[in-house]
Amino acid sequence: MLQIRDLTRSFGGLRAVDGVSFDVGDGQVTGLIGPNGSGKSTLLNLIAGQLHPDTGSIHFGGQDITRSSPDAINRLGLARGYQDPALFFQMSVLDNTLLPAREQLGESPWHAPWHARWRGQEQHNAARADTLLERLQLRDLFDRRASDLSGGQMKLLDIGRSLSGEPSMLLLDEPTAGVAPKLAREIFQHIATLNREAALSFLIVEHRLDILFDFVDQVIVLHMGKVLAAGKPDDIVKDVRVREVYFGL
Amino acid sequence: MPPALLITSLVHSIQVGSLYALMALGITLTMRVIRLPNFAHAEFVTTGAFTALVVSLFLSRSPVVILGLATLSGALVALSSHLLVFRPMSRRKLSTYSMLLVSFAVGLILRYVLFVLSDYYQLFDKRIQIPLQILVRESYLVLTNITFTIVPVSIACVIALALLLGRTALGREMRALASNPELAHILGMRVERIRSLTWLLTGATAGLAGALWGLYTFVNPLLGWLAILPVFAAAILGGLSSFAGTILGAYLVAFCENTLMQALNHYTGLTFSFKAAIPFVIIILVLLLRPQGLTGFVRRSGDLER
Amino acid sequence: MNCRRLIAVLLVLSLSPVFASGAQDNVTLGVVMPFTGALGSFGSDFVRGVELAVAQMNAELEAAGSATRFVTASADTEGTPDGSARAVQTVVQTTGANVIVGPLTTSEVLGAKQYADENGVVLVAPASSGPAGGIPGDNIFRVMYPPDTFSAKAYARIAVTRGYQNVAILNLDDPYGNGLADRFQIEFAAAGGGSTTRITYTPDPPDLSGEIARLSADVASLSESGETAVLCVCFLGDAQKALQLALVDPLLGTVDWIGNEAMTAPELLEDASVSAFLQNADFVTVGAYSTETPLAARFAESFAEHFGNPPGPFTNYAFDAANIAMLSILAAGNDGAAVKSILPFISGHYIGTTVQGLLDDNGDQAIAWYSIYQINADGNDFESVGLYNGSADSLELDG
Ligand SMILES: Nc1ncnc2c1ncn2[C@@H]1O[C@H](COP(=O)(O)OP(=O)(O)O)[C@@H](O)[C@H]1O
Ligand SMILES: [Mg+2]
Numbered sequence: 001m002l003q004i005r006d007l008t009r010s011f012g013g014l015r016a017v018d019g020v021s022f023d024v025g026d027g028q029v030t031g032l033i034g035p036n037g038s039g040k041s042t043l044l045n046l047i048a049g050q051l052h053p054d055t056g057s058i059h060f061g062g063q064d065i066t067r068s069s070p071d072a073i074n075r076l077g078l079a080r081g082y083q084d085p086a087l088f089f090q091m092s093v094l095d096n097t098l099l100p101a102r103e104q105l106g107e108s109p110w111h112a113p114w115h116a117r118w119r120g121q122e123q124h125n126a127a128r129a130d131t132l133l134e135r136l137q138l139r140d141l142f143d144r145r146a147s148d149l150s151g152g153q154m155k156l157l158d159i160g161r162s163l164s165g166e167p168s169m170l171l172l173d174e175p176t177a178g179v180a181p182k183l184a185r186e187i188f189q190h191i192a193t194l195n196r197e198a199a200l201s202f203l204i205v206e207h208r209l210d211i212l213f214d215f216v217d218q219v220i221v222l223h224m225g226k227v228l229a230a231g232k233p234d235d236i237v238k239d240v241r242v243r244e245v246y247f248g249l
Numbered sequence: 250m251p252p253a254l255l256i257t258s259l260v261h262s263i264q265v266g267s268l269y270a271l272m273a274l275g276i277t278l279t280m281r282v283i284r285l286p287n288f289a290h291a292e293f294v295t296t297g298a299f300t301a302l303v304v305s306l307f308l309s310r311s312p313v314v315i316l317g318l319a320t321l322s323g324a325l326v327a328l329s330s331h332l333l334v335f336r337p338m339s340r341r342k343l344s345t346y347s348m349l350l351v352s353f354a355v356g357l358i359l360r361y362v363l364f365v366l367s368d369y370y371q372l373f374d375k376r377i378q379i380p381l382q383i384l385v386r387e388s389y390l391v392l393t394n395i396t397f398t399i400v401p402v403s404i405a406c407v408i409a410l411a412l413l414l415g416r417t418a419l420g421r422e423m424r425a426l427a428s429n430p431e432l433a434h435i436l437g438m439r440v441e442r443i444r445s446l447t448w449l450l451t452g453a454t455a456g457l458a459g460a461l462w463g464l465y466t467f468v469n470p471l472l473g474w475l476a477i478l479p480v481f482a483a484a485i486l487g488g489l490s491s492f493a494g495t496i497l498g499a500y501l502v503a504f505c506e507n508t509l510m511q512a513l514n515h516y517t518g519l520t521f522s523f524k525a526a527i528p529f530v531i532i533i534l535v536l537l538l539r540p541q542g543l544t545g546f547v548r549r550s551g552d553l554e555r
Numbered sequence: 556m557n558c559r560r561l562i563a564v565l566l567v568l569s570l571s572p573v574f575a576s577g578a579q580d581n582v583t584l585g586v587v588m589p590f591t592g593a594l595g596s597f598g599s600d601f602v603r604g605v606e607l608a609v610a611q612m613n614a615e616l617e618a619a620g621s622a623t624r625f626v627t628a629s630a631d632t633e634g635t636p637d638g639s640a641r642a643v644q645t646v647v648q649t650t651g652a653n654v655i656v657g658p659l660t661t662s663e664v665l666g667a668k669q670y671a672d673e674n675g676v677v678l679v680a681p682a683s684s685g686p687a688g689g690i691p692g693d694n695i696f697r698v699m700y701p702p703d704t705f706s707a708k709a710y711a712r713i714a715v716t717r718g719y720q721n722v723a724i725l726n727l728d729d730p731y732g733n734g735l736a737d738r739f740q741i742e743f744a745a746a747g748g749g750s751t752t753r754i755t756y757t758p759d760p761p762d763l764s765g766e767i768a769r770l771s772a773d774v775a776s777l778s779e780s781g782e783t784a785v786l787c788v789c790f791l792g793d794a795q796k797a798l799q800l801a802l803v804d805p806l807l808g809t810v811d812w813i814g815n816e817a818m819t820a821p822e823l824l825e826d827a828s829v830s831a832f833l834q835n836a837d838f839v840t841v842g843a844y845s846t847e848t849p850l851a852a853r854f855a856e857s858f859a860e861h862f863g864n865p866p867g868p869f870t871n872y873a874f875d876a877a878n879i880a881m882l883s884i885l886a887a888g889n890d891g892a893a894v895k896s897i898l899p900f901i902s903g904h905y906i907g908t909t910v911q912g913l914l915d916d917n918g919d920q921a922i923a924w925y926s927i928y929q930i931n932a933d934g935n936d937f938e939s940v941g942l943y944n945g946s947a948d949s950l951e952l953d954g
Contacts, residue, residue, distance in 0.1 A: 071438075386805070514769060
């Protein structure tokens with residue numbers, strides 16, 4: 001699904017991402033971990049097209065997306081959530097969830113004035129958004145302004161918004177930061193469900209390793225921009241180098 | 250206050266308020282979606298008025314044709330200003346303040362082009378050729394065909410625009426663009442297309458408002474520019490963001506200019522020369538005391554902002 | 556090498572004015588007019604009137620072997636008092652002009668007055684007529700076009716002659732409108748008239764709905780004590796707005812209307828309902844009466860020859876004002892104080908395109924004739940129905 005080869009990106013003299021290569025297979029959930037400043041967010045930005053690499057390549061679903069723009073990448077079905085939730089803050093929870101839906105008839109100026117033409121589709125989208133919000137426990141808040149939500153709810157809405165574009169792969173940056181532990185586990189349960197039912201692939205940056213390790217198929221450990229280790233969760237936990245830099249043992 | 254004065258001034262408040270609302274909505278729309286306090290809006294209005302005049306003089310006297318072509322002309326002028334000036338300028342990442350000055354310049358150029366054209370083709374001091382007819386005369390209450398054109402057309406447009414923005418996917422995307430342009434771009438919304446459509450809509454409402462304003466008064470290159478102050482006052486009452494607040498603001502400004510002014514004149518002898526200062530006073534008071542305008546009040550009563 | 560050549564060029568350049576001034580004596584005649592704003596087209600035409608006068612004068616000076624030549628330097632007042640002061644200052648400071656033709660309206664004249672008085676600059680205004688500009692001893696001369704003190708008398712005489720007890724006034728809130736309305740109230744009372752009411756409106760109003768509603772209320776209360784008329788002192792555009800509203804007013808169509816000179820415009824009658832309304836209101840207007848002297852025809856001919864189109868309204872006054880200014884300079888020298896002293900004498904002995912330029916103590920035109928206009932039988936234009944002689948206060952109506 002996603003192939004990353006020799007990816008490098010520097011800021012001034014600092015190599016934030018330094019020769020990173022790994023694959024994410026179809027329907028796989030991959031965890032991306034590493035200490036602060038190890039280059040995780042930069043890597044996600046490179047994949048999502050918000051930054052372009054100095055060297056290296058990124059392929060998604062067989063297509064070269066190394067230099068594609070964020071919207072083109074989004075259209076291909078690779079969506080991302082943000083560490084600081086990116087929402088349409090002045091709009092309602094429901095609007096935020098409805099916006100990314102594809103091929104909406106009502107967005108064309110020729111169709112918009114005729115309610116009958118897009119009513120069916122709008123109802124269908126709304127029903128889907130409803131299910132999504134229900135899963136994320138945001139349903140009761142559907143008509144609130146996004147800016148009125150709590151930090152955790154905003155993260156959930158950010159995920160919900162990313163999902164409603166029906167992507168085939170989702171990049172998530174610390175989806176459980178600021179979320180209560182119980183809800184954090186539930187979020188990962190949703191991720192697992194989506195992974196199973198919709199065959200959705202994930203690349204997740206996460207600090208809560210206890211939860212993360214229960215749900216992922218593989219873990220990539222970044223350290224100072226380089227891949228320190230990659231493998232199954234159990235192997236990673238045992239890896240001496242990882243324990244040194246990451247767990248401080 | 251004599252009943253005649255009260256009734257006529259209330260009728261005028263509604264007429265003028267409807268027109269202010271139509272003009273102010275365009276300003277709020279560009280302010281929200283394009284993030285530009287667009288002073289050239291005045292000249293989009295004037296363009297509509299001149300188109301209505303020229304059409305009525307040389308092409309057709311049918312109100313539908315006149316208003317239709319005026320609407321179209323406003324839309325085209327707005328879209329070309331966007332494509333030729335505003336878009337290239339905003340690509341240079343100018344500040345809002347600089348963009349405001351750019352909009353002043355665009356307005357100024359359009360205004361003097363209209364001056365030159367109306368000088369050359371002898372279009373000064375002319376009226377749109379739709380004859381005035383009195384349709385209702387009940388003692389003090391006089392309603393003309395102009396009243397019955399202006400008020401329903403404006404209100405219908407205002408409602409249509411509000412529905413478009415509040416209920417359709419297109420409107421949702423416009424609001425999204427207003428709220429977070431970067432995210433809208435990343436989500437693959439056709440940002441440029443939405444911007445162009447916004448300009449078309451803004452221009453169309455301005456052109457229509459200009460034709461109606463021209464019907465209500467008469468056509469002159471300064472027509473839009475002279476009305477822009479109360480219109481901005483209305484938009485500022487709407488916090489430059491809320492459509493319901495803007496509409497309410499438009500009627501409030503018109504009410505102050507007509508009924509309140511009439512009462513002040515009647516009871517305190519304040520002269521009508523003060524009328525020109527009313528929008529200023531409103532703008533200053535709002536900015537000092539309640540910069541968010543009427544928005545706070547309006548949202549609670551479930552509005553178009555959603 | 557380069558440097559030396561540069562110095563040589565600079566030397567030649569710096570000497571050239573010396574040679575030029577040795578051959579010719581250039582005198583700058585300033586022109587300040589509104590080129591932008593609502594009166595912009597007037598301003599542009601007036602400047603051409605001045606340029607024509609200057610061209611003719613220069614040709615005659617050359618033929619006579621004189622070394623003196625006039626050149627013009629113009630600046631835009633933007634139609635505002637401040638802009639007018641700036642324009643005069645710009646012309647004076649950049650060209651050293653001591654005598655200026657302009658500006659156009661009374662508010663522009665008053666805007667530039669302080670600077671002109673303090674710096675000894677003489678303003679020769681060709682069309683300003685507001686009574687507020689009639690100040691004795693200042694540096695402002697308003698030649699050819701009579702001040703509205705006279706036309707106010709004309710309105711008062713018409714009102715009294717027609718038997719109006721009371722008059723409801725709607726006027727422009729600027730020196731012209733207020734001056735005329737003020738004087739009218741004084742003259743109307745002096746001529747035995749009854750009550751008057753006043754509504755003033757700011758120039759260029761977006762609309763006039765409140766004002767017209769109030770006018771109707773004024774007419775209602777005045778009518779209780781006798782026959783009432785409306786006096787409108789407006790720019791044409793404002794008059795259009797006012798009449799559209801008056802058309803549907805239940806009361807304003809039942810009384811007579813008097814209008815100012817700007818309302819003597821056939822454009823007003825293009826709308827059939829407005830024309831009918833005004834005919835029904837026995838609409839009468841007052842405009843400066845101009846007997847054209849033979850010079851007027853020559854002026855119009857040369858103007859058309861020079862600029863390819865006929866002169867606009869009042870442009871002949873700019874032509875006359877320029878001639879009076881230039882003759883005064885030739886007589887007393889290019890010096891503000893000297894011109895100020897001699898200008899009334901020169902003007903009084905100059906017969907222009909319409910009238911002899913006799914001035915009163917205020918430095919304003921003293922001969923004032925006005926035409927009285929009414930709408931013609933076809934309802935599509937105005938025709939003169941009488942004359943008013945301002946200096947003698949006599950009104951003669953045809954038939
Ligand atoms: N836009 C930027 N400009 C300069 N340096 C940056 C930028 N973004 C990230 N960095 C630097 O790159 C390194 C990696 O940052 P980041 O990817 O945010 O790490 P992480 O997400 O793993 O905490 C850090 O040292 C950070 O300071
Ligand atoms: Mg980070």
